[in-house]
Amino acid sequence: MHERSVAQAIYRQVERTEREQQGLLALACEVEIGPLSGIEALCLQSAFADLMNEFGREIHLTIQEVPLRGRCGDCDTESSIDAYDFHCAACGSPRLQITSGDQIQLAHIDLA
Numbered sequence: 001m002h003e004r005s006v007a008q009a010i011y012r013q014v015e016r017t018e019r020e021q022q023g024l025l026a027l028a029c030e031v032e033i034g035p036l037s038g039i040e041a042l043c044l045q046s047a048f049a050d051l052m053n054e055f056g057r058e059i060h061l062t063i064q065e066v067p068l069r070g071r072c073g074d075c076d077t078e079s080s081i082d083a084y085d086f087h088c089a090a091c092g093s094p095r096l097q098i099t100s101g102d103q104i105q106l107a108h109i110d111l112a
């Protein structure tokens with residue numbers, strides 16, 4: 001299950017940050033996922049909760065779904081991509097480069 005390995009990757013990053021902060025513990029973290037990341041927010045939420053049970057930790061995970069955005073290869077306009085319509089909003093060109101929305105990223109960790 002893909003979400004479980006993503007949850008593990010998030011937790012590894014949280015642990016690394018805890019080590020860097022010498023003794024502080026994470027209470028919560030926030031990840032951003034885009035529609036092209038292939039991650040189901042609900043599945044990730046439950047995979048992360050399972051992981052926290054196994055490790056005896058209580059870290060609250062917040063998932064922020066970020067919109068899909070692309071930059072036009074013809075007119076260089078950056079726009080949001082709605083309903084998977086991969087055309088530039090300004091000139092209609094299909095040459096869009098995805099600039100956000102295909103990633104998963106740890107945005108924030110609350111330490112105490």
Ligand SMILES: [Zn+2]
Pocket residue numbers: 072073074075076077088089090091092093
């Ligand atoms: Zn364009």
